[in-house]
Amino acid sequence: MVYEDFSPPEGARVIETCAGLVWREDGLVYESIRVTHIELEHARGLVHGIRELVGPNIRSRLVTDMRSTRWVSADARTYSAGEEMRSIVEAGAIVVGSPVSRVLASFFVRVTAPPFPVRLFTSREAAEAWHAEVGVAASAK
Amino acid sequence: MSSDPRLEAIIEQLQRFASGDLAFRGEMSDGHDELDAIIVGLNMLADDFLVHQTRSRAVIQDMAELFERAPVMLFALDLASGSVLKANETMIERHGPAERDVVGTPLRDHVVPMAREAYAEALARVRAGSDIRDCELTLRCAQGGEYVGLLSATVVDDTHRRARCTLVDIEDRRQLESQLLQAQKMEAVGRLAGGVAHDFNNLLTVISNHTELARMSLPPDGEAAEDLAVVLDASAKAAALTGQLLAFSRRQIIRPKVLQLNELVEHTHRMLARLLGENVDVVLVLDPDCWPVRIDSGQFERILVNLAVNARDAMPNGGKLTIETENVSLDDEYARTHAEVVPGDYVMLAVTDNGEGMAEDVTAHVFEPFFTTKAAGSGTGLGLATCYGIVRQAGGHIWVYSELDRGTSFKIYLPRVRRPAESLPDDEDASATRGGGTETILVLEDDPRVRAITARILGTAGYTVLEASTGDEARAHFDVATVDLLVTDVVLSETTGRKVAESLRAVAPTLRVVYVSGYTDNSIVHHGVLDPGVDFLPKPFRVAQLLEIVRTALDRR
Numbered sequence A: 001m002v003y004e005d006f007s008p009p010e011g012a013r014v015i016e017t018c019a020g021l022v023w024r025e026d027g028l029v030y031e032s033i034r035v036t037h038i039e040l041e042h043a044r045g046l047v048h049g050i051r052e053l054v055g056p057n058i059r060s061r062l063v064t065d066m067r068s069t070r071w072v073s074a075d076a077r078t079y080s081a082g083e084e085m086r087s088i089v090e091a092g093a094i095v096v097g098s099p100v101s102r103v104l105a106s107f108f109v110r111v112t113a114p115p116f117p118v119r120l121f122t123s124r125e126a127a128e129a130w131h132a133e134v135g136v137a138a139s140a141k
Numbered sequence B: 001m002s003s004d005p006r007l008e009a010i011i012e013q014l015q016r017f018a019s020g021d022l023a024f025r026g027e028m029s030d031g032h033d034e035l036d037a038i039i040v041g042l043n044m045l046a047d048d049f050l051v052h053q054t055r056s057r058a059v060i061q062d063m064a065e066l067f068e069r070a071p072v073m074l075f076a077l078d079l080a081s082g083s084v085l086k087a088n089e090t091m092i093e094r095h096g097p098a099e100r101d102v103v104g105t106p107l108r109d110h111v112v113p114m115a116r117e118a119y120a121e122a123l124a125r126v127r128a129g130s131d132i133r134d135c136e137l138t139l140r141c142a143q144g145g146e147y148v149g150l151l152s153a154t155v156v157d158d159t160h161r162r163a164r165c166t167l168v169d170i171e172d173r174r175q176l177e178s179q180l181l182q183a184q185k186m187e188a189v190g191r192l193a194g195g196v197a198h199d200f201n202n203l204l205t206v207i208s209n210h211t212e213l214a215r216m217s218l219p220p221d222g223e224a225a226e227d228l229a230v231v232l233d234a235s236a237k238a239a240a241l242t243g244q245l246l247a248f249s250r251r252q253i254i255r256p257k258v259l260q261l262n263e264l265v266e267h268t269h270r271m272l273a274r275l276l277g278e279n280v281d282v283v284l285v286l287d288p289d290c291w292p293v294r295i296d297s298g299q300f301e302r303i304l305v306n307l308a309v310n311a312r313d314a315m316p317n318g319g320k321l322t323i324e325t326e327n328v329s330l331d332d333e334y335a336r337t338h339a340e341v342v343p344g345d346y347v348m349l350a351v352t353d354n355g356e357g358m359a360e361d362v363t364a365h366v367f368e369p370f371f372t373t374k375a376a377g378s379g380t381g382l383g384l385a386t387c388y389g390i391v392r393q394a395g396g397h398i399w400v401y402s403e404l405d406r407g408t409s410f411k412i413y414l415p416r417v418r419r420p421a422e423s424l425p426d427d428e429d430a431s432a433t434r435g436g437g438t439e440t441i442l443v444l445e446d447d448p449r450v451r452a453i454t455a456r457i458l459g460t461a462g463y464t465v466l467e468a469s470t471g472d473e474a475r476a477h478f479d480v481a482t483v484d485l486l487v488t489d490v491v492l493s494e495t496t497g498r499k500v501a502e503s504l505r506a507v508a509p510t511l512r513v514v515y516v517s518g519y520t521d522n523s524i525v526h527h528g529v530l531d532p533g534v535d536f537l538p539k540p541f542r543v544a545q546l547l548e549i550v551r552t553a554l555d556r557r
């Protein structure tokens, strides 16, 4: 299932990875995950996609749509909370919907515990608002 | 009431987990509802649990491996009974051989009776709740033998009243320490002995030469002459004694050469056989490919004689004396357990008897000067001290191994020299030719009695003799007289004979010099080794020796 509010805008540069699409919009990097079961290779594919999009050593603020996800393997979770991910992510907002996606994302945030700030949201707008706040706070420092 | 089949499935999954089946994964429906979320949650919990389980098993295995193979003994102690609850392999190897010889037994049983009181005190402290560190105990190994260990214990903070303990064997370290201490003691005694010998040599020079001059002025068959002969004989013995002391203190002046030990042993063999008598078999086991070593041949002979005489005394009813030579390489491991040993190639000389042997408290002291178990008058206790000094001066090592009623073996290691051996010197002509002359000789010596007797001997032989006690006095003579030869002490109170000789050579370039000393000094010798081409007369000297060396020096002009 693809949510209408999570599609790249006209003319944007879109990287298509094995797990879904990655693009940039208003200073944020968007991941639209289109596989239902995320395995290690998918998680890696997303990281490569982001690198290709923004350059190798730049840390971005991420908005990830996990609403259609039904499973994340332990490997994929560990990788997504590891060093490689830390090198490209400044802060992550995860958009969830169904109870399943909520449980999956909560596990990632609480149990796997990535070394960068992550929050769960139920809409794209809420996620963007948080980033805007965090971004202002960060640049005010 | 019929329940939802998906709820049934969740309950089944929980039951499987409870029975330990963590591989089971619940099936989700196509929907995304709350029941699916529960199944996803359970599946993830199971995944994470398995990952953690694998990781902690690996950690536990690493810990267990470290525990078993640690080079120190590790164990847990039950405080109520004082028994070992668990012990690592290192501990079981030492106190086993089987695990049940250690685990379940009181640690006290492995402590020697003498140390049990100390152990009981330590245990009481641990029972009272305080940790102990490095408590020194002597323990008994399963295979016999004892060792000194340091026991540390940490009380485990729980109701089971256990302590975690380590036990470190420090036997090697202690032996090394005591060897070092022994070596330092020998060094200190050596310095003292060297100083005494120096003064003694001056006195002996005066005594023996005055006696000799007095005897020459008397009719040879009179009673007084006979008395003087006894004095001379006694002072010769005293001179030999101070010689031993100097050898021990490594202050003796030597002329080492690169030599083959085998040749030296064979050279001394006949003399030894005579010394040992018919009841002792002398067996030579010589490695024909022995490397050369650097040693003074006279000193080496002295070592062999000292060891052989000791062996003879230890075999009053006869026996066998074996002299062996062999090339050996002492490695880092050997150096680690033997103080002051530099790893490398050595030639070993072993002198072994099958006599009465020694108790441990005797072996511990044999190399000390004046240590003897022999009756007063029959041993001075300088034999082995001398050997020790000679071997150390040659850069080698000497060790003793002895078993009561079995015999004794002395092993000497001399460093290999990578140069071909020289041939043995011919036995020197003992009958020194006396000489006299009419040249002018300046005697520079700060001990007035030694100076006087030296001048008197030279004067009697016809020389014109000038005397000086300092470098300045010596220089003053050069302003008014032509001096052919300087006879000078090496060690003067405010300078050295060498320095004076050099400054005088500026005035008289052809001046010859004879150095006299009972003591090594770095101005003409280096670590006791004489500079080549130096005319040297050791104190105490006799009339004939003085005249001989003076004549030789003058004639070489």
Ligand SMILES: Nc1ncnc2c1ncn2[C@@H]1O[C@H](COP(=O)(O)OP(=O)(O)OP(=O)(O)O)[C@@H](O)[C@H]1O
Residues within 6 Å of the ligand: B306, B310, B311, B314, B353, B355, B356, B357, B358, B362, B366, B367, B371, B372, B373, B374, B378, B379, B380, B381, B382, B383, B384, B385, B407, B408
């Ligand atoms: N081969 C040996 N077997 C048994 N005991 C020995 C042996 N060699 C030495 N000893 C012991 O070591 C002691 C010291 O020996 P060392 O040669 O230094 O002195 P000494 O023989 O007593 O006297 P000296 O050699 O001065 O006449 C001896 O008194 C003896 O107790």
Ligand SMILES: [Mg+2]
Residues within 6 Å of the ligand: B306, B309, B310, B379, B382, B383, B384
């Ligand atoms: Mg002796």
